[in-house]
Amino acid sequence: MxxxxxxxxxxxxxxxxxxxxxxxxxxxxxxxxxxxxxxxxxxxxxxxKYVVDGVSFMRSAQESDAKIVIEGANFVTSSSTTLAGIIGGLTLNPRNITETVGVVKAYTTRVGAGAFKTEDTEEIGTKLQEIGREWGTSTGRRRRCGWLDLVVVKYSNSINYYTSLNLTKLDVLDTFETIKIAIAYKIDGEELDSYPADLNILNPAEVVCHEMPGWQKPTTNARTYDDLPKEARDYVEYIEKFVGVKIKYIGTGPDRDAMIQRP
Known part of the structure; x- marks a missing residue:
């Protein structure tokens, strides 16, 4: 630069x-x-006016106890968007990190080519696209959609060690009679320990899903956790129990105030 x-x-x-x-x-x-x-x-x-010496700038910010918010988005950059990448890339003192929030949609999406084990190219995927408005704002390109893949979420947690999760777009699932969640992959009937790094293993793997009843009630007006239908709360609690991380934030719509914060 x-x-x-x-x-x-x-x-x-x-x-x-x-x-x-x-x-x-x-x-x-x-x-x-x-x-x-x-x-x-x-x-x-x-x-x-926007170009600074990154090391000096970040050191000064940390020494002055400034609040620093860092966001990483995978598959859109060649740099590492993991917690380790943030520490190295921004010369951030790991002892200064107070919270690491994993942001995950209530279903899974992806843009462009690549592995997507829970992708649905038929009715379910189309419905998620339409309700979730899953297309690029400038290109109009539709995002690939499918059920939530907890194998991926758990793998992400094993890399980043989240202190909490932010589950977004829960309201998109409001009208589904049943909801599936991917909980494991199998090869030749044998369950894999975690998300495989080898595409030769990943591509032929069979997805194991857990099925839950939908709530079929609107969640967009919910402002507290107890406002959510029981089935929606069951969905949230199943995810956090499986991943082992508390879901502290729940998004129920596009508005800024459509965010439930759990104590």
């Missing part, structure tokens, strides 16, 4: 990169270097 603030050096590096791509792709490579450099001449002053 610092190269941007040294115009001559930045231009030299951009031209070197462009020349390399031009030699590789020939006429297929269309790139206006002058226009790109002109854009950065405009951006430079705007960017300057």
């Amino acid at each position: 610092t190269d941007v603030f040294y115009p001559a050096l930045f231009e030299q590096k951009v031209r070197r990169l462009a020349d390399g791509y031009q030699k590789r792709f020939g006429e297929l490579f269309e790139y206006d270097i002058k226009a790109e450099l002109a854009r950065f001449n405009e951006y430079r002053e705007t960017l300057k």
